[in-house]
Amino acid sequence: MRRPLPALLRSPARAAALLAAAALTLTACSSGPGGDATSADTKAQGNRYGDCTVSGKRGELKLKTVTPGALTVAGDLPSAGWWNGNTVADIKSGFEYCLAAEIAHRAGLDTLTIRNVSFDAMVAGKAQGYDLALAEVSITDARRKVVDFSTPYFDSDIGVLAKPGSVTSANIRGLRLGVKQATSGAAFVKDELKPEKPVSVFPGDPEMLAALQSGRIDAALTDTAILLGQAAKSKGAFSVVGQYATGESYGAILPKNGPDTAALDGLLATLKRDGTLDRLSREHLAKAFGGDPATIPVWSL
Numbered sequence: 028m029r030r031p032l033p034a035l036l037r038s039p040a041r042a043a044a045l046l047a048a049a050a051l052t053l054t055a056c057s058s059g060p061g062g063d064a065t066s067a068d069t070k071a072q073g074n075r076y077g078d079c080t081v082s083g084k085r086g087e088l089k090l091k092t093v094t095p096g097a098l099t100v101a102g103d104l105p106s107a108g109w110w111n112g113n114t115v116a117d118i119k120s121g122f123e124y125c126l127a128a129e130i131a132h133r134a135g136l137d138t139l140t141i142r143n144v145s146f147d148a149m150v151a152g153k154a155q156g157y158d159l160a161l162a163e164v165s166i167t168d169a170r171r172k173v174v175d176f177s178t179p180y181f182d183s184d185i186g187v188l189a190k191p192g193s194v195t196s197a198n199i200r201g202l203r204l205g206v207k208q209a210t211s212g213a214a215f216v217k218d219e220l221k222p223e224k225p226v227s228v229f230p231g232d233p234e235m236l237a238a239l240q241s242g243r244i245d246a247a248l249t250d251t252a253i254l255l256g257q258a259a260k261s262k263g264a265f266s267v268v269g270q271y272a273t274g275e276s277y278g279a280i281l282p283k284n285g286p287d288t289a290a291l292d293g294l295l296a297t298l299k300r301d302g303t304l305d306r307l308s309r310e311h312l313a314k315a316f317g318g319d320p321a322t323i324p325v326w327s328l
Contacts, residue, residue, distance in 0.1 A: 066115065066140060066141060066142040067115045067116045067118070067140070067141050068138055068141075069138070069140075069141070071132065071136075071137045071138070074132060076125075076127075076128035076131060076132070076139050077118070077119030077120060077124065077125075077128065077139075078119045078120040078125075079119075079120065079124065079128040079129070081128055081132035081133075082132075082301075082303060083129070083132070083133050083297070083301070083303070084133065085133065085135055086133070086135030087133050088133040088135075088293075088294050090130075090134045090136075090287050090290060090291075091286045091287060092134075092136065093156055093157065093158055094138075096136060096137060096138055097136055097138035097139070098127065098130060098131040098134060098136045098138070098140065098158055098159075099142060099156065099157045100127040100139065100140070100141055100142070100161055101143075101144040101149060101154055101157040101159070101161075101162070101280075102123060102124075102141065102142070102143065102160065102161055102162045103143070103144065103162045103163075103231065103232075104118060104141070105117070105118060106121070106123075106162075106163065106232065106253065106256070107253075107256030107257060107259070107315045108121060108122060108255075108256040108312045108314075108315025108316060109121045109122050109123040109124070109161075109256075109315075110123055110124050111124070111311075115141055115142075115143050118141060121315075122181075122307045122308065122311040122312055123162070123163070125307055125310070126180065126298075126304075127139055127161055129298065130159075133294060142156075145231070146162060146207065146208070146209055146210065146231065147208050147209035147230075149162060150164060150170050150173075150174065150209055150280070151209070152173030152174045152282075155282075157282075158281075159177075159279045159280060159287070159291065160281075161279055161280075162280070163181075163252065163277050164277060164279075164280055165210075165211040165250070165275040165276065165277060165278075166179060166276050166277070166278040173283060174282070174283055175282065175283055175284065175285060176278035176279065176281070177278045177279040177281065177288065177291045177295055178278065178292045178296065179276030179277060179278050180277055180278065180279070180295055180299075180304060181252070181276065181304075182275065182277070183250040183251055183252040183253075183275055183276070183277060183320070184250070184270045184272050184273050184275060184325075185211070185212050185215050185248055185249065185271045185273050186248070186249065186251030186252075186253075186254040186255070186267045186270040186271075186323065187199065187246050187247075187248055187268050187269045187270065187271075187326075188236075188239065188246060188247045188248075188249075188258060188266070188267055189245060189246040189265060189266070190264070190265060190266075191265075191268065192268075193268075194245060194246045194269075195268070195269075196326035196327065199222070199246065200222045200223050201224070202222070202224070202245035202246060203224055203244045203245045203246075204222050204227070204244060204247075205227040205235045205238050205243075205244035205246070205247045205248070206226055206227070206228055206229070206235070206247070206248055206249065207230075207232060207235055208228050208231075210249055210250075211250075211273070211275060213226075213228060215248070215273060219271075219328060220248075220328065227244050232249070232253065232257070235247050235249070236257055239265065250275070251267060251323060252312070252316070252320060254267045255267055255315070255316040255317060255318060255320060255323075256316060256317075258317065259316065259318075267318075267323050268324075269323065269324045269325070269326040270320070270323045270326065271325070271326055272325050279291060
């Protein structure tokens with residue numbers, strides 16, 4: 028079952044950015060197991076983690092974490108609007124970062140440990156030593172074979188990032204396209220869009236965007252929500268010119284048959300019901316998106 032879009036994505040009028048402020052330094056740690064490049068810890072001070080404002084009852088959620096007193100969260104970092112910063116140690120805000128902070132707070136955990144893990148390692152179930160992963164990961168049946176997913180916390184379709192006016196639904200199949208390795212966008216381009224030219228596959232968003240900026244590809248395809256943030260950062264050089272409605276939803280990844288999936292599902296239902304997910308959208312995605320995904324033209328195959 029797909030959850031409805033957060034209020035920000037249904038109404039541009041509700042897209043006011045209301046960033047909370049609370050300074051806290053992240054201390055970088057050494058590389059850890061499971062393919063992560065770096066990690067960082069945030070300590071709660073006055074019920075705040077980084078720049079996040081948390082709510083709800085502290086300690087209401089019971090989790091069996093890999094490190095006592097800490098929530099360890101994996102992500103493919105950074106990601107505009109979701110994990111804001113240039114390095115792991117810089118990240119103090121973003122939808123998924125503050126969602127992790129909310130989970131840590133409601134679980135009564137004082138430390139939030141962030142690990143940078145490659146996307147393909149996460150979806151392949153190869154990453155170890157974490158409690159959950161928040162990385163704009165679309166829930167698919169194939170991925171469910173190796174990892175567990177929470178219920179959805181966000182909906183997203185496949186967008187097309189390109190120079191304004193350069194790519195249309197009519198000419199896209201004949202252009203040089205780029206995708207991110209192991210993503211649902213990559214599978215969509217290969218299996219559904221079926222372009223005429225070989226598709227360039229990149230290990231991460233930075234490499235794909237660098238190829239677009241240098242002219243090695245004509246368009247980058249991945250989740251609309253991610254591309255809107257990149258378009259805003261380009262200051263008009265690129266825009267999300269279209270999107271394909273795929274009915275995708277993001278869920279948290281948890282280790283297969285782990286102990287915390289049911290508890291996290293219950294919390295996400297609470298966060299939807301009490302308006303926390305809508306608040307995170309308003310506070311962290313409005314500025315990064317620079318627009319409402321609902322206004323992006325939907326293309327047909």
